[in-house]
Amino acid sequence: MTVRGDVPFVPLPGRAPERFDREPPRHGRRRLSKPAWYQPVALAADALGTGVPAYAAFRLAGETLALWSAGVVAVAWLCVRASRGRYTWRDLGERGHDPVLRDWLILVGLLVLARAATGVEPPRQVALAGLVACLPVTLICRGLTHRHLRARRRAGLAVRRVLVIGEADGLDALAQHLARRTDHEFVMVGACSVGDGAPGAVAPVVARLDASVPQRPSDDSLPVLAAARRLDVDLVFVVSGPSMAGERLRRLSWAVHEYGRPLVVVPGVTEVAQRRVSVSSVAGLTMLHVAPPVRRGAAPLLKAVTDRVGAAVLLVLLAPVFVAVAIAVRLDSPGTVLHRQLRVGQGGRPFRMAKFRTMVADAEQLRHELSRTNEHDGLMFKMRGDPRITRVGRVLRRSSLDELPQLFNVLRGHMSLVGPRPPLPDEVAEYNEVELRRLSVKPGLTGLWQVSGRSNLSWDETVALDLRYVDNWFPSVDFGILCRTLRAVVEGNGAY
Incomplete structure (x- = not known):
């Protein structure tokens, strides 16, 4: 722990310690600034990613107004993205x-209306081909800027210094939650504890507030504002609780806003996607509405159709790969080409999952002998130097080609293209009530677990990722995971 003036600075787990080892900047704009090139790069990527393919498609089709049409498409895409706040x-x-x-889809609709209004009728297939290219270009640009920003935040840049107010338990829960991840912008540099409880040493306690409602507003505002000035904070978090709510919270917000800092109320709801949350005001009360997970309607039906059609198309396209892998497995070691294993699916229903065999024929019997060498901290059995894996099996696991036969399970409805990892029956037998929620949806060929590190993740991280998917599923989530799967397969992180 280092000391700056009269305020101790404690490094937050999961954050770079060096950000606490230097004098905090006195100008918030400099500390909070993102690189100036983010905006022009995003605009240029969207304009070129739409305009260039559209121009090429129109030129190949022999359109005389190819350049003009491509310009209209590019401008329309920029307008759609800007109107939605993407820049x-x-x-x-x-x-x-x-x-x-x-x-x-909004862009396509606008261009259809423009086509009807102007009477210009380019070939539909050509126009659609030119528009499709903007999707991967936009996603790649956004992914690159996100990775760059995340690296800056790990180095202590582009962050916001936060003063947190709340009871000891709430402070500890918030600090631990923020410390588990480094892709957010908040650094907890101080706490104002409400009551006599003693929060953990995740941030210095710079002031204490009485648990009872103070008679004078200044009893809360004076110590809070004094701490905010000393720590040079950018905003104030309030962890909601019995001691900090209602009129007391309202009066504190007045003082913080007069000081020129935003105030954020943390309600304690975690792992809920923003689209499921809405706020309303009724009879002077502010209410936070949390919508239930999507389980019925057009979206799940679309997912089911996409699964079946996507699996069928991939099976046809990848038929030569299936043949080549099957021959390699057969020649490498004795045993069957496919390994069928009992897994647990949606609602606890068992099914036989197919994979290309990557282990010796008696691998299941040998597992009991190797149980003491399990390198995973949870219910899954994982071992980096597993002696049961064959030579071809290591290549298949590294490239995830051993998972391809699961497309047959997707086609039969046992699995989905995207979902949680399909567990073994003996794992499910040890599940608690929280872990059983993973079975609320179909298991997937890929999922958040596969694109976030796979076997390198702890059991708690695996469960948290699966529950995040189960609770916040939406078609766009599947689309994002499928895009990230390709990179995860190429990098091979956690594949053993």
Whole structure:
């Protein structure tokens, strides 16, 4: 722990310690600034990613107004994205929800209306081919800026210094939640504890507030504002609780806003996507509405159709790969080409999952002998140097080609293209009530677990990722995971 003046600075787990080892900047704009190139790069990528393919498509089709048409398409795409707030300084580089597909559908609708109004009728297939290219270009540009911004935040740049107010338990829960991830912009540099409880050493306690409602507003505002000035904070968090709510919270917000800092109320709801949350005001009360997960309607039906059609198309396209892998498995070691294993699907229903065999024929019997060498901290069995894996099996696992036969399970309705990892029956037998919620949806060929590190993740991280998917599923989520799957397969992180 280092000390700056009369305020101790404690490094926050999961954050770079060096950001606490230097004098905090006195100008928030410099500390909060993102690189100036984010906005022009995003605009240029969207304009070129739409205009160039559209121009090429129109030229190949022999259109005389190819350049003019491509310009209209590019401008329309920029207008759609700008009207949806995609180029705001607050949004640039953030991982947040960005429904690119929805924006693209709006673009298509606008161009259809423009076609009807002007009478210009380019070939539909040509126009659609030119428009499709903007989707991957936009996603790649957003992904690159996000990775750059995340690296800057790990180095202590582009962050916001936060003073947190709340009871000891709430402070600890918030600090631990923020410390588990480094892709957000908040650094907890101080806490004002309400009551006599002692929060953990995740941030210095710079002031204490009485648990009872104070008689004078200044009893809260004076110590809070004094701490905010000393720590040079950018905003104030209030963890809601019995001691900090209602009129007391309202009066504190007046003082913080007069000081010129935003105030954020943390309600304690975690892992809920922004699209499921809405706020309303009724009879002077502010209410937070949390919508239930999507389980019925057009979206799940679309997912089911996409799964079946996508699996069928991939099976046809990848038929030569299936043949080559089957021959390699057969020649490498004795045993069957496919390994069928009992797994647990949606609602606890068992099914036989197919994979290309990557282990020796008696791998299931040997697992019991190797149980003491399990390198995973949870219910899954994982071992980096597993002696049961064959030579071809290591290549298949590294490239994820062993998972391809699961397309047959997707086609039969046992699995989905995207979903949680399909568990073994003995794993499910040890599940608690929280972990059983993973079975609320169909398991997937790929999912958040596969694109976030796979076997390198702890059991708690695996469960958290699966539950995040189960609770916040939406078609655009599947689209994003499928796009990230290709990179995860190429990098091979956690594949063993």
